[in-house]
Amino acid sequence: MFSKKVYFNDFASFMMVLIVGSLIVGAIEGINIGRNVKSYDTYNEEVVPGDYMIFNFKINEGARLYINYDAENLSTYDGADIIFSVMNDNYFELWVNAGNPEPDILNSTFYYEDAYVNINNLQVPREDIYYFVVYNNNSFDVDISVHVTIIPWGHIIAAGIMATLLLFAATSLGIRVIHITVLNARQEKRSPGNENEDAPVAQTSRTENKDGVFCQSCGSPLTPKDTRYCPQCGASV
Structure with missing residues (x-):
């Protein structure tokens, strides 16, 4: 066993x-997933012409960004194109040193100019601190809602x-x-050990000893020919 x-x-x-x-x-x-899932939400934020909103995250390589924003003209409630720029730490420092001008595609890691944007599965090129700049480049006030979620896909x-x-x-x-x-x-x-060593032996009507074989019923001697019945009493042997 x-x-x-x-x-x-x-x-x-x-x-x-x-x-x-x-x-x-x-x-x-x-x-790590719990620590690295990040999000930013703002709703109906009023931004005047030439002004901007800024928020930032440290984003690990392999993380995915999900960005959704919409902007409306506060006077007409129509969609209003705005600039949505994502800058790494180096681009952002250059932008600040330049006096925070209107962002463009050359000083942005990602650049969008639209009234409504829904971006899924955007991946940053490397781990860094990234700044999200929402810039109103219109001549009128706009109402902006932004939702950004960062998912650490590498850890997932x-x-x-x-x-x-x-x-x-x-x-x-x-x-x-x-x-x-x-x-x-x-x-x-x-x-x-599981075999039955004490199996019963079949009982017979024969009795054997050193003098020969005898019938158990009457005691008469039996010959080799008497294999079934005793010749004296007829008992089964």
Whole structure:
């Protein structure tokens, strides 16, 4: 029969290490996801001509940006084109040193000029501090609503990989344990100790001793020809 130590053989030990490691790394990645999901929301912000709104985030490489904004003319409530510029730290410093002029595509990492924008899955080129400048380049006041969300896809992918490894390890270990359990059960059934060594011996009507064979019913001696019935009393032998 297999020893209980079979359950903790090299394969099982490796799977246990993989499960524990996946849990630890998955927990760390989950914490990183929570820390790195960022968002900015503003609604119906009034911006006068030549003025702007600014907010910034430190964004890791591999993160994805989801940007949605709309701008309306406060007088007519029609859509009004505005400038939405995303600048890295270097571009922003140059822009500030230049006196905060109207942003253009040359001093922007990303540049949009429209009344309504909905951008999904935008990826920054490298990790940096990025400044979001919403600039009213119109001659009238505008009403602006902005929603920006930053999703750390790198951490999400890593967490997904860890979850897959964890599922694989747990499934493999479970199959291994079931397999060993079945083998143990079969081995126990086949072991000599389970055979019935005290099986009853079929009873006969013959009595044997050193002088010959005699009928148990009447005691008459039997010859080799008397294999079924006693010739004296007719009892079955």
